[in-house]
Amino acid sequence: MIWGVTHGQKPEVRAKVGGVVEMACRLPLPYTGASVPLHVVEWVRQGFDIPVLIKFGVYAPRVHPNYEGRVSLVRNTVLRVKGLLIEDQGLYECRILLLDKTTDETRNGTWTLLSVTAPPIFSKxxxxxxxxxxxxxxxxxxxxxxxxxxxxxxxxxxxxxxxxxxxxxxxxxxxxxxxxxxxxxxxxxxxxxxxxxxxxxxxxxxxPPVIVIPPKDTSLNMTQDAQLQCQAVADPPNMTYVWQREGENVYHIEALKSRVKIMVDGTLLITHITPDDSGNYTCMPTNGLLTPPTASANLTVTHPAQALLMPPQTYLPTGLRGLVSCPVRAQPPLLRVDWTKDGQPLDLAMYPGWTLTTEGSVFMATANDDATGIYTCTPYNSYGTMGQSGPTTVILQDPPSLSVCPRTEYRQEVGRMLVIPCQTTGDPAPSITWSKVRTLQQTPQQMTVLY
CATH class of the missing domain: 2.60.40.10 (Immunoglobulins)
Known part of the structure; x- marks a missing residue:
């Protein structure tokens, strides 16, 4: 006969991980005295197929593998569990089989809830x-x-x-x-x-790197050394710095490559700067990850006004307006331009209709024989001048003229070819262009210009 040990309401036992707990179980009355009949004690756990512990008489108990070395019986029927694990938490039941009974009477026992408290343990x-x-x-x-x-x-x-x-x-x-x-x-x-x-x-x-000190716009006098700072931080820190001027690597610019050096901290050094060094400079630190950042600044080289290359000849149309230009680079801006004609200072008052433009060019309302000659210009700004330009020889040319003019009106049948003559004279030979003025909505036709 199997007896379920009943304790009224479902009991609960609390214990801590690693501790020891005892779950009580008493023999049913009247077998609580000194004379204990032969019996089997079985402790089962809800959800387990085999008992946690089963003991018969004086024989060694059989223990569930999960509890090996951790459970025992004390005071005949009490289950003792040591080295508690959080996985031991659950419902337990004690069953006692009295072997001197011959009946098959069975009663459900009361389940004991074992609660195992534990501080947190990381599993991941x-x-x-x-x-x-x-x-x-x-x-x-x-x-x-x-x-x-x-x-x-x-x-x-x-x-x-x-x-x-x-x-x-x-x-x-x-x-x-x-x-x-x-x-x-x-x-x-x-x-x-x-x-x-x-x-x-x-x-x-x-x-990619992060630029912490970007370059700043800088203005320096010609022949000075320029330093454009650019500092970045990155992880990984194996950075290299690339500098460009107007989108081109500074080491690829012929006039710069022998005068530039990129320092370890990213600073760009340009020695003995010239007016040609003026422009927009871009710093690009890179460590090979993603898209590198960029930061730009303008370098302005201040210098006396400089006359650039003059054309050897300047052609002006006879009887029409003419312009003799002085190519100039100036920083600070241009203040004035002095001209010579045939080796003598040019006095504009001697030539009616001649004036000086704001850019320093000589403007002629009507180009005639007075315009021919050899001209030079000397530009000035607040820093002075870098000298006189090379000479340019002004040569008069007859403007193009029409030797054969188209008529004002032509009529031709649809689908037939139409030839409109146009011939010109001039030195050098002029080029001819045609344009069509549409007065009505028309479908464009194929046209060929014959020279």
Whole structure:
């Protein structure tokens, strides 16, 4: 006969992980005295197919493999469990079979609830050190077990985490897109009533360089040395700096490559600067990751006004307006231009209709024989002048004229060829262009110009 030991309401026994617990079980009355009949004690656990412990008389008990070395009977029927595990939590029942009874009477016993409390223990944590690439998503998984179930919170550099960029769900911290500010020390804290435990992960963010000191617009006098700063930080830090002027690598510019040097800190050095060095310079640090950043600045080289290359000949149309230009580069801006004609200073008052433009060019309302000659110009700004230009010889040419003119009107049948003559004279030979003025909506026709 199997007896279920009843204790009224379902009892509960509490103990801590690693501790010892005893679950009581008494022989049924009237077998509680000194004379105990022959019996079998069986302890079962809900959900287990075989008993936790079963003992018959003086024979050694048989123990479930999960409890080997951890369970025993004390005071004949009490189950003692040592080295408690959180997995031991559950419902247990004591059953006693009295062997001197011949009936098959069976009664259900009362289940004892064993609650095993435990401080949190991590079962999954991120590595102590992690690396992430700028722009990529990131997840830090932190899983802990304990009883009561622990609560998990995250902190970064000592401050609790929150905000739109970060999501914490079921202990996992997720970042939609890693940025430079995401780097730092992350702490996962698991806590319950029995205690708490922490795990620290250091996050290193890798990505393209970040320019911390960009170049600044700089103005220097000619022949000075120019230094354009550009400093960046990066992880990995193996950076190289590339400098460009107007989009071209400075080492590929013939007039620059022998006078430039890129310093270790990214500074661009240009020695003995010339007016040709003026322009927009761009710094681009790179460490091979993603798209490198850029920063630009303008270098302005101040110098006396400089006359550029003059054409050997300047052709003017006889009887029409003419212009003799002085190609100039000036920084600060141009103040004036002095001219010579045939070796003598040019006095514009001697030539009616001649004036000086704001750019320093000589304008002639009507080009005639007075215009012919050899001209030079000397430009000036507040720094002075770099000297006189080379000479240009003004030569008069007859403007183009029509020797054969088209008539004002032509009529031709549809589908037939129409020839409209036009011939010109001039030195050098003029080029001819045609244009069509449409007075009505017309369909374009194929036309050929014959020279």
């Amino acid at each position: 944590t991120p590595p102590p050190v992690m690396e992430a690439l700028v722009g990529n998503p990131l997840s830090l998984a932190c899983v802990a077990h304990g009883n009561p179930p622990p609560t998990i919170t995250w902190a970064k550099d000592g401050t609790l985490i929150g905000g739109d960029k970060v999501e914490v769900l079921s202990g996992t911290l997720s970042l939609r897109a890693v940025d430079r500010e995401a780097g730092g020390q992350y702490e996962c804290l698991a806590s319950n009533a029995e205690g708490n435990v922490t795990h620290v992960t250091k996050l290193k963010v890798k990505g």
